[in-house]
Every structure is written in structure tokens, then in C-alpha cells.
Amino acid sequence: MKIIDLIKAPRPTLSFEVFPPKTSQNFESVRMAVEEIAALKPDFMSVTYGAGGGTSDFTADIAANIQNKYGVPTLAHMTCVSSPREQVRRVTDTLKDKGITNILALRGDIPEGFDLSKADYRYASELISEIRERGDFCIGGACYPEAHPESKDSMSDLAHLKEKADKGCEFFTTQMFFDNNVLYNFIYRARAAGINVPIVAGVMPVTNAAQIKRIMAISGAALPQRFVRIVDRYGSNPDAMMQAGIAYATAQIIDLFANGVPAVHVYSMNKPEIARRIMENVSHIIR
Secondary structure, three states: OOHHHHHOOOOOEEEEEEOOOOOHHHHHHHHHHHHHHHOOOOOEEEEOOOHHHOOHHHHHHHHHHHHHHHOOOEEEEEEOOOOOHHHHHHHHHHHHHOOOOEEEEEOOOOOOOOOHHHOOOOOHHHHHHHHHHOOOOEEEEEEOOOOOOOOOOHHHHHHHHHHHHHHOOOEEEEOOOOOHHHHHHHHHHHHHOOOOOOEEEEEOOOOOOOHHHHHHHHHOOOOOHHHHHHHHHHOOOHHHHHHHHHHHHHHHHHHHHHOOOOEEEEEOOOOHHHHHHHHHHOOOOOO
16 A cells, blocks of 8 residues: 555545564563553554664564554665665665665764765755655655754755656654644645655654653754643643643644644654554544
8 A cells, every 4th residue: 555545535544653673682572562552543653764774674574564463554765875876776686676666765963973975965855856756765864844943944954855756755743743733834835846646754753751851952843832841841741741741732733633634643653552542542533
């Protein structure tokens, strides 16, 4: 099943992101958590990919297991900035051999001290072109509602996004955001810039206060005051913060669907309880 067909279906789409283990010692515990999420039967699941392809075999194996055992379509992440061309081609062929037809094409973080001028791929658009030539894949990409941290301004960021769409990217999944108005404004500007592919909203349920600093470092997402007050009030109480974080994410998701956003992708952090409670909270909405 191609992800683009799911996203374009009449009813809303809800999906989850999971990540593979960094080492083989953790594979079994990660597999069990991922299978618990797959058993909830989301519309699809994405599986992340370590920098430089460090977890590429795990990514392919977990994605194939989800599809084969649970019948849940998978979206395999692929980063390219520190990967040689032959490795990208090998991973692409492995995904094809395992029946995985959906790839999220990402540049990835630039390693410290890495000379980008010597890389086989400098931009995600180059990876998209490579994947497009190597098989009948549905290709997705990433976007930042508040602009990529490395962009000089929002207009240049949209120009790069349009280039990815022109190269064959069929949908975009957003980085996390905590104010839905930020997304609605971004979609309006993207459409005005000629970017007409579907945009999937990425939502992160924040269930402990320690996540905040990391979230800010990764995404640069602004935190609305109502969200800050929740963390200030409940951050020191793990059970209360879990409940409040899931409730906040649920409210975001319901509002997104109510305003016509076709698909929401939840960054579940391999936590089946978070995925289960969100699925329960919107079960009738996504039918």
C-alpha cells in the first residue's frame, strides 16, 4: 500500500513513528514495543534511520516485520548526508527486496567536522532523485512549519521544499509543533508558493518535562504559553504530566482533523501506552 493513497483517502489518517535499536542487544525490547503499537492497527507506521545508515538493517527488518506480521503499511526513513552513494543504493535495494515501497527521504544531521562539499548527497532533493530512479517507491519528505533551523528565512525554506516536490516528493511530514495556528499558516504559505502535495501534521505528545530541552534543540518549535503552563504545573508529577501531555496532543489532533488536515503522524517514542491512549481518544473521529 502506498502512503500517498492512504493520505488521500476520504477519512482522516492516524499513524505513528517508531525507532530501531542502536545495538543488537536492545533489538528484542524494541521489537516488542513496536509490535504493541502495530497491534493497534494505525493507518501506517514509520521507522527511523540512524545517521550514516547506522541502523539501516534494523530499520528494514522492523519495517518488514510490521508489514508482514500485522498488515500495517510502513514508511522507512532514509538519511543521506554522511552516506556514500553505494550504501544508499544498497539500502534502497534491501527495502525493495523486503517489500517496502514507502521511503521518507531526509538529508539528516551533518556530523560535527564533516565536510559537506565532499558528500555524495548534500540535500534531500538529491536523495529523492536517486530513489525515484531505483524503483516504484512512494517518496515522502520532511518540512518545518517554523522553517528549518539552517534556513536563512522562510521564503528560502519554501523554495527548497518546492524543489523536493518537483523532484518527486509526494507528501511532506512536518516537524513537531505545539500551536496548530503555526501549521495552518505554514500550509497557506506553502500553497501560495506552489507546493500542492499533501502535508502530514507531526505531533509530539510531551509526557515528561525532560523532553522539552531536547525538543527545543531538535526542532526550534515555539512553545505556546498554555503549553508552558501545563509543563510548569505538572512537570514534577510524572503521572500527571503523562496524562496532561496526552490530553494536549489529543486536543491538537482533534483540532487538526476538524480543520481539514488529512493526516496526523504521532511521534510515539516507542511507547505503546501513549499510542494506545491516543488511538482510544480519537477512535470514533478517524472512522
